[in-house]
Amino acid sequence: MSKSQESLTDGDACCPPGALLREPLTAADAADMAVKLKALADPVRLQLFSAIASHAGGEACVCDISADIEVSQPTISHHLKVLRDAGLLTSQRRASWVYYAVVPDALASLAVLFGIDAAAGVSA
Template sequence: MSNRELPLSVASPGCEATPRTRPPMTAETAVEFAAVFKALADPVRLRLLSAIAARADGEACVCDLSAGIDVTQPTISHHLKVLREAGLLTSERRASWVYYRVVPDALTRLAEVLATEAGAVVSA
């Protein structure tokens, strides 16, 4: 049996398990956060999120987001859709324009999970 086939709960001989200080992340939580991190794992999406967050009230019109980002408008729309589906942005149509807003709670949850995994004390 190779190491890849060993169950996670079986320790190697001579290996002393260290005590847990908290329960590990559940499979469901890992799936949820993996989807969000996957949405953020693209430089264009990170720049778009940052561009929106940098605006007053964390909101920007789609017409203002293409400046400085060298991709087509349909590509920007695709990336905004991915961020919206990941729960990082909301959108609202106003006349012929769409305005995007950062979801602060989503970013707070990401910060909290990263801080927890790093062993940092998280304060609400």
């Protein structure tokens, strides 16, 4: 496996931007990335992901991000579960609230795939 392909699965963001655009993905890496891209392809999920990623500290309580989303709370929970299952978010229960955070390695692998600098986005 090449260094750029290892970075996709290991979350190592040290390889140069666009490295994956210069060599083909393995079947396993493509399948993993497709799950992430499919999860982000839904407008509500993309909006939730963006709200969490841009929130102060890189994490947000569901109560902080659901007010601006025009779907029911159960629907928001479903979309957050899809993002978690895709490996894009982590969650942690604190008392009666659940806090979500973007997985830095997932964000880094997306950044490498698209040839952008992950350091310009969410910090770990």
